[in-house]
Amino acid sequence: MGSISLQNVSKNFGGVTVIPDISLEIEDGQFVVFVGPSGCGKSTLLRLIAGLEDVSGGVIQIDGQDMTRTAPAQRKLSMVFQSYALYPHMSVRGNIAFPLKMEGADKETIDKAVNNAASILNLTDYLDRKPRQLSGGQRQRVAIGRAIVRQPKAFLFDEPLSNLDAALRVNMRLEISELHKKLKTTMVYVTHDQVEAMTMADKIVVLNAGNIEQYGTPLELYTKPANRFVAGFIGSPRMNFIEGDEAKKMGAHTVGVRPEHLSPSKTEGLWAGTVGVAEHLGSDTFLYVHVDDVGQITVRASGDVAFHSGETVYMTPMDGRLYKFDAQGQAI
Incomplete structure (x- = not known):
């Protein structure tokens, strides 16, 4: 079992409030991702759950037991950090075994x-190597193996892929998702990368300035963003936002439309503009279009769309794909 409950949890550093008041329920076996911009409080929240920081207020429960003032070692959680933190003089076997030896x-x-963890993580052939003889992805797997042997109630990941190159990040993302399916253990994962969040999570917590802006499945956040912040943060390229008279005509302070929900045409459409830059990426084409009295609009089209810089393009939002927000940024 590995349910985690946060009830009115807050955290202050001196006179600075980092997390004002958060309540959150993480169900046993879920893969939950904390996502948000730098400084939004996601790593601090993870450290509060782990017990590495003391809460300023509120209650943290793990499996229904109050763990608010309990030492990290007694919470039966395993944490995987951004830095691998492996012992260079120990073999892979020694690094993975270390927590159990300490116990x-x-x-x-x-x-x-150790053999079970190595089998799960495809490290069996590397057990006698030292960390310096491993790639970055293999080192991160060793760090995860060290967490697995403790058989924790939940795994806590703090931006574990940040030190890897782009190709390794994709591979490790898939491996961690597969690991979750095998172990069926609760995982809480912190990242600033919304692509990681969308592809890995059962549920996503979008944080902003220490507050939860929205908590839901990736598809819920993508199709029904609660406010402008979530709408702009989830999705790549980010949502187009239109203000002023054009938005007022549609009964909103701000109108949003995703680049992939605009249909480009050479003959007619709701908005007309001039292509500034056309990025042809093979599978996709990104058009950056200048529209008078509206600003720049990004269009994501199929790779064979034949628009070029300086051409006129007409754009029409797909049915039901226009988002409206009030002056406070809340979804209408």
């Missing part, structure tokens, strides 16, 4: 746990 487990128990 005083016998050799048979340790060997069985």
